[in-house]
Amino acid sequence: MRIQKALAIATAIVCVVVIAPWVITFGGQALSPKPGDWGVFGDYIGGTLSGPLALAGFIALLITIQQQRSFALAEQNKSNDLRYFESALQCLKRAYETIKPIEAEAPPKSRLVWLTTARWLLAANSISSKISGTSPSLKNAYELEAEHYRMLFCNFLKPNQMDSVFSQQAFFAGDRSMSGSELEERSVRVILEFMEWPEEKRDVIDKVPVYTREEVESMHVWLRGLQAFLQGKPRFKQ
Structure with missing residues (x-):
């Protein structure tokens, strides 16, 4: 779970780093109505992010396979x-x-x-x-x-x-x-x-603690046999 979280954060950072220069350079301009401009933007995004995203997807696949293997092994062990x-x-x-x-x-x-x-x-x-x-x-x-x-x-x-x-x-x-x-x-x-x-x-x-003197002295009357036995213990004769 920690690896997946770190991978997601790293992917988000890469996306920000790639898009930030474009935003800084052209962010102040109005959105272009020309399809060609959007095509250039798509080529830029696809060209710069395709590699990192493909690597992230491959790593995520390896993590998923490893987790599935670990789960299967744990179930087999059980x-x-x-x-x-x-x-x-x-x-x-x-x-x-x-x-x-x-x-x-x-x-x-x-x-x-x-x-x-x-x-x-x-x-x-x-x-x-x-x-x-x-x-x-x-x-x-x-x-x-x-x-x-x-x-x-x-x-x-x-x-x-x-x-x-x-x-x-x-x-x-x-x-x-x-x-x-x-x-x-x-x-x-x-x-x-x-x-x-x-x-x-x-x-x-x-x-488990042994009975204290107070506990023995406060025993109910129907426990008098046990009470007498405990009162005969050396620790209560001092």
Whole structure:
């Protein structure tokens, strides 16, 4: 838009510069009734302006073509980003459905299941990384979906609980009488790392302020349990 505006201004200036000498020289005379005089004027205007105007038109055409190409590329990027988002989300869904079959109460003790789950998670990470910076809303949407599935994985596998499968050596060792039945340690690592909070990710809840003493003291009576809990915080015991 700025280039087009500058081009229009430059064209107007050229027109003024070309016409000004004629106006200065012959502007004080009455308009001629002779067609020949008007023909001479037309030849002068056409001869001096045809080149600049043709150049301006050519430049304007190039700008229009470039803008159309940029628009088409932007639309293609949006389409690609949406496809990447949907594909990555589908990978997360399949990863969870693999590690947690319908109505399963515990993860399968299966090398193939854990390998397949890890592969789906790696695919989700690879595909989501292709979402361009021109689609920040899709990036944010995917991060929210990944956080949702991270919670589902944690609730099912319970990595931080003493009675989870991660505390059982036999679960990962498999059947010692069957070669290759043990779980692939790299698949376990991929799944564990997916459940961890990314170090570079900032938690939006950190922006929310904690309750002040005045807010706690002014709580309604039906919040007395929460009020008592908060009043027990070290910051209120000073």
